[in-house]
Amino acid sequence: QQPVQSPQAVILREGEDAVINCSSSKALYSVHWYRQKHGEAPVFLMILLKGGEQKGHDKISASFNEKKQQSSLYLTASQLSYSGTYFCGTERETGTASKLTFGTGTRLQVTL
């Protein structure tokens, strides 16, 4: 039931682009994306609600295909600060009963 992310790890040179995918076997209400640096707390990047929307800010954007229960995170013109582990998090319902189930994670390393 845990969302599966791909790839598991990716190494980029600064300025390159990357796509991280998140796939769930269950119907979803929303998908979150978080970035976590080693030993630190996950930091919220964005949330996508069911409806097939695409969101983004700066050089990071994401899409959510509700029918396929899949989401993708797009990182363009990567910077060294993008390094970390990216987690998608899924919610199957909203409101007081909602909870986040984290995906398997994608380790991203950006090098010079």
Added chain:
Amino acid sequence: AAGVIQSPRHLIKEKRETATLKCYPIPRHDTVYWYQQGPGQDPQFLISFYEKMQSDKGSIPDRFSAQQFSDYHSELNMSSLELGDSALYFCASRSTGGDLYGYTFGSGTRLTVV
């Protein structure tokens, strides 16, 4: 802006001891979540509270208990500690009225059981 405050940051306990982790959510956030993250693993949901009532329970051992107090801070109590309980424990808070907002995580408590 106020963040989620967790204490202590680090905790070393011996096997079979007890530990209490504290979490102070962002003011006006009505939901608190506890997660456990082992080395190299994704965060695992333990338990959540909405308006001081337990709202959901995940893979939390019976040796663990948690509650949320009238001032909205939450405590995770862990007894009969085992080596496998060594992990990062995160607390997160959220306003359920804001579907557009994600979870705000505290800096975590690193528990080491020796």
